[in-house]
Amino acid sequence: MPLNRGNIVKWMFKTLLILLLWPLTLLAQDQSSTNVSSAGQKGWNELNGEKLEALKLNGDATRGEESFQVCQGCHKRGATGSASGAYPRLAGQHVSVLIEQIADIRSGKRKNDKMLPFADEHELTTQAIADIAAYLHALPLTPNVFGKGPGNALARGKTLYLRDCLICHGENGEGSAEKFYPLIAGQNYKYMLREVGFIRDGKRGNANPEMIKVIKPYSDADLAAVTDYISELEIH
């Protein structure tokens, strides 16, 4: 291309155009990535139906304690969960997470045939779900006395946790009420191990697709290691 005046003008014009449009493309990229993640959020945690209804209600912890009677046959008084890990600890969990999980089990999104009759509409009203969530959230976070892992894979578990889990579940496993990420500190090791397996293998119907993606490559040993580490986390 001969270096004449016309070409220089064309080149300058192109450069100018690129410089002008560059921020726009960045913005567009940014928007498209936001869209993807919010689409994931939408599919995972659409706020509608009973979940939305319960979230809008004012939960009453005193009423919640009474409504929790129907749950404590399995989850135990004080919602400590069971030593075997068959039933999770619920004490201290975020209100949003509790409402979401109960509503999802009721709607069948999270399949749990064993629990379903106990969360039946004749046992729990939507208000009772909000009340139970308020009651459980207010319960003290006592130390994880019977739910710890074997403690033999903590270093590996820590590496995985810091790399993959911390960003959502937080440094101490506190989760996020706003984003519906559960509190996992103090949770029973065996219960968590079962559930992360379900999540990885696509068996937990209401799992966050982002999390499925992250733990898809995990081996059983990886899951055990990271769960081992989590079971040692404590919130003071």
Next chain:
Amino acid sequence: MMQLSSVYYRTNREQQAIRNAGKWCQMAAVLVLLLCNLSRTALADDSQRTKAIVTEVCAACHNLDGNSIDPTFPKLAGRNPDYLVRELKVFISGQRKSDLMGPIVATLNTDDLRPLAEYFSAQKPTSGQIKDVKAAEIGRKLFQNGDESRDIPACAGCHNIDASGNSRFPRLAGQHREYLIAQLNNFKNDVRNYSSARLMRELTKRMSDEEIAAVADYLNGL
């Protein structure tokens, strides 16, 4: 027609006797309520009216103090009044089926349900005798802890540690073993098939016949 809860335990003669008793109660109930309604002003107060219904309608089976003698009839003493009213209503609506209770409750005035429930609730409940100590111990464990390996919840979760019950779940302490076994089987076999009994229908299906008897033995002794 045969009372379903009695299928397992009663001979034909007993069933006939119970049917006769039921008819007698029914006739008595109609008569008493008729008299009560006619002479409403003559009765000094509602408690007298309640006592009259208890004496003439309920006591033949449930006894005056709500601690029935016949182990096929439930003890009502000490049971929560809200629970008793709820059950009377499901008998009246026909959701809870009983050839015996059905015709009797049909004669009751809706206004009388609450005072009747309050009356029986205020009576002192009695304990029974444990029949099989070994079974009762198995029953205690199941009642207090459940069995996680088979997703059987602890009964104590709803019915309280001392089986004293509350407004939603009945008192079971001291209840007749026979009655408890019959009712647990009524849940298990979908005889008590109304919607609010879904939970009990599900969890009794997770229990063996031996476990049902064991829990009943334990509760009877409380």
